[in-house]
Amino acid sequence: MDPPDTKPDLSLDFFPIHGSAGPPSMPMPTSASMSNSLQLSMGNGEGNVSPNREPNSRQHGSVHSGNGNNNLNTLLQMAGTQLQLMGHSENSSSSNNTMHMMSAAPKREYSPLGNLSRMKRSRDDEGSPVIPQQQARQVYRPSSPSIRTSTPPMSPHHSNNSSQVNQNGHQFLHQNIPLNMHMSMSPPYSSELPSQTSPQSSIHKPVPSSQGPQGQRPSNHNSHTDSSPLQTFHFSSHASAFHEPSSSCPDLATRRAAVREWGNQPLSVADPDLWDIMEKEKQRQWKGIELIASENFVCQAVIEALGSHLTNKYSEGLPGARYYGGNEYIDQIESMCCQRALTAFHLEPEKWGVNVQPYSCTSANFAVYTALLIPKDRIMGLDSPSGGHLSHGYYTSSGKKVSGASIFFESFPYKVNPHTGYIDYEKLEEKALDFRPKILICGGSSYPREWDYGRFRQIADKCGAVLMCDMAHISGLVAAQECVSPFDYCDIVTSTTHKGLRGPRGGIIFYRRGPKPRKRGPSLYQADDSGNYEFEERINFAVFPSLQGGPHNNHIAALAVAFKQVATPDYKAYMQQVKRNAQALVSALLKRNCRLVTGGTDNHLLLWDLRPLGLTGNRYEKVCEMCHITVNKNAVFGDSGAMSPGGVRIGTPAMTSRGCVEDDFEFIAEFLFKAAQIASTVLREHGKLQKDFLKGLMNNKEILELRASVEKFASQFEMPGFDVSTMKYNN
Template identity: 55%
Template sequence: MLSRLSATCKHLLIEGSHRISLGQIAKMSTKYLHEPVWDNDPELFEIMKREKQRQVKGLEMIASENFTSLAVLNCLGSCLTNKYSEGYPGHRYYGGTQFIDQVENLCIERALKAFNLCADEWGVNVQPLSGSPANFAVYTALVEPHGRIMGLDLPDGGHLTHGFFTATKKISATSIFFESMPYKSNQETGFLDYDALWKSAKLFKPKLIIAGVSCYSRALDYKKFREICDDVGAILMADMAHISGLVAAGVTPSPFEYSDIVTTTTHKSLRGPRAGVIFFRKGFKTNAKGEKIPYDYESKINQAVFPGLQGGPHENAIAGVATCLRQVMTPEFKEYAQQIVRNAQILSDGLQARGYKVVTGGTEVHMLLVDCRSVGLTGAKAEYILEEISITCNKNTVPGDKSALNPSGIRLGTPALTTRGLKEEDICQVVDFMDKGMKLGKTISEKSGPKLVDFKKACQEGAFKEELDCLRQEVHKFSEKFPMPGFECY
């Protein structure tokens, strides 16, 4: 055993003034394996507790966040995290995977069932670590290097992985390895401009078109996307990361009827762990001549995920996805998804009634985009002042913005608040808190000037600080009335 000890341990044994026996060393080296984090690493645990309190006391309105269930958290902290399982069920590169295969097969089965898909027509890969690598795996599988793709532009509500770049820099890896051309929304109304997309697609001739958003408050017209793709010979990939929970519950149009590929994350409206999923067509398609042509997506996508882009999958997360999908197939989840949309619409109506401009004039899903120029603030200042009163959102571009780093809006979502049980009347109170905070922010901005650093400094001084402190305590008192799923103290 002595040969296994570090040089430091040897020094303690042989020359140290406080001699330690081999038995003591062995005991020390194993006790940490059986201690909970609060005993083993109290410094870290203290930070975890503070984060838990932030979540409990605050109002989480980031549209891409949610509070997952205790069952999902149990999976994430389970023995499944120990197992390496490169490959796919029945075809692994490691032994000891008989139960891992059962977990992954169960997740696949539930993924198809949750979205009412036939196993003869659709396949699914549940190994992507999140939505971004899921999207990149699809491009890698189906679009040759420097092949052409089209996605919604980031300032208009698209996602980075849909190909965002600027005049001077390729921001997303998608735009580095593939040639991307954005499509846009109408700069006046904020609605997607399908006619302009169709014209651009005819000129650009993309291999793949992405129907998906990161900040767009209206349901997508997947049938229109299908018509465009058929006209230009493109693959249609729907990225339903934000709305997958709403799709599963049937409260927003499903992309599956018209799409070739569907990707999603699992931690947003689906309320699962942080992971990604890729659905792909199987069987046969009929070409323009009436001939049946087999889909060839399955092997290409599976090979792109592993071994193309990833190593061993995170089976603890896959288990979390499996149990979250079981929850999705319940009447309670459907009621939850319906409440998400109702809450978002009440939020939108309430803010507009107080003079805030909501892009597109409303919402049909779980989120909305507020143009803060309508109340004399930048997106960054609005985000900061709301966080000062424990309301968390994110600054976001609005149509017409030139810089993603200096946007004019904030994105708001209701999945997390709805998970905690907030209903319509509670959202009205949230609107009141937001309005008070934003109006105070406008007053501070008028006195501090245009720079964000001066605005932040003014928020921490004198009467402004006192007003913010009082409003924050009101938010805490309100928020603490609503239960939080998960572990009680962390």
């Protein structure tokens, strides 16, 4: 008498093979439950399952329990991506317990747990198929699994000509199982054959037919004998499953070699067209004079870290709290970078925190807005023509909102005094008290003078604003303590990492932490009255997941290299030379009666007003570019539009990185002045239309002569980051 029906256990045990020891035993289903769950009807010969079949009815095509002399050994074997059903029979008769075969479903890959779920859902009122376990096993691998793409009709008879025999004389039955029982895992796995029949395995299982769609057996059909007791199948992670390519797979080594070859080709081989363009860019940097204030040259160590294998890893989140695994060393790198950032700017970790993940300073600024504001809250920054940055909420005089900050938040600019070029702090305070911004921003992109952070602090406290500094352009001077530090006054400080810091392109956010001084800005949406700064959690959450995905680990590693260099005495000497070179350039241009905004500079950059020469910044920039000098057009106060600004911005960090000193900038000043003379001459001779001006520059003898002089001057200086002698174009 069979025990009561029970639901089978669908748990699957994964274990390595060690010697001859078997896996732990798995609960076995009762014969009644298995018999009830595996009734399969022949129907009209089309292989349909009858939904009205009674549990123990013995109709044609059903599979039922046989006598105790019948043995069924069934093994699920992984081969490629298919799972096969195998068995053998002793003293069995084909007249009873006939195994009906069915071709496999289309070859697909499934996770084992997902397939177990499908198996369970496929039986509403019956028990699901169970995969029992066996202690003693031996490894078996089929030579070639059969692959079919349809479910053919059931067959009442089949031959056993293709049966395979093991060492004990057992005949192994090979057959693909139906789709609802199909479980596939990524190969290789090993399965093992039972050495003896489990006493509990007296349950017979229906086996699908091997006939084709028209009832014909395919050419690769493996015949089977009668059913035998159900036996054990295990997925195994044993190392022996990973074997070398054999004669059955002769092209495996070739395909693996092709993958390795693709993954280890140098750029010159993998993409010679791109490599050639990059070599030309090397030549341009080497033979040119780089004077864009926001550009610099990085060292070889930074380039190595930036182009490293760290770009392969995803690391969403923060150190110790990632959304991906395998970040042990990535956490160490980012933690090291944060520690070095605080050290480089002489900050105490108890009072300041840092996030090094922003992709740019604009991203960093917007992360601060997102963290502390809600849409339509108010921000206040320096107007772009006065030297501010677009990300501080710039919009045109016509009201067009240019930056995302001006689109999502209400922004109102403060400006410089039109006569002096300095920030008008009196009007700034008046506007701030009227506008009442939530965030007051100091810092800019083309302001050549010191910032009065103490005055900003007073104004921010009066209007109840958080004081934020964008020190992107002067961060190198701040780290070298060659200018006033915003950290003494501001609540939040952002910066780029590639200008004066000579690191990779990216952004960074510093924020105050710990106890908050009395009357120091508002408590924005504070959840408690602890009196501590609430920036850290908000800013980190704004960076990820609010605005960014995974950080660029290669960039963070390269930034760690740069911060290590920033903390050295050599870097301080470098920034001191940057300032001296800027002063030398100012003096040389003033001697040539050039008009400079504010009359000079306190930092690394200067702003040359070209309007007295009748020039615009974009035309002068074009002449300089043809002479192999790079500057950038820049708006000056009073400009009517950004497309034709009245000035150019010039900086000294890049050429200082190449080894230029004050005397060298005397030559550079002469080159700049000569380019202005050429531009004025072409404008006078060819007219003010842009197409006529450009026509006058073509094959201009003066431009060719100046270019030759510039290249001769620049090529005498070595290039940081790469060896000129190994360049393709080094002459």
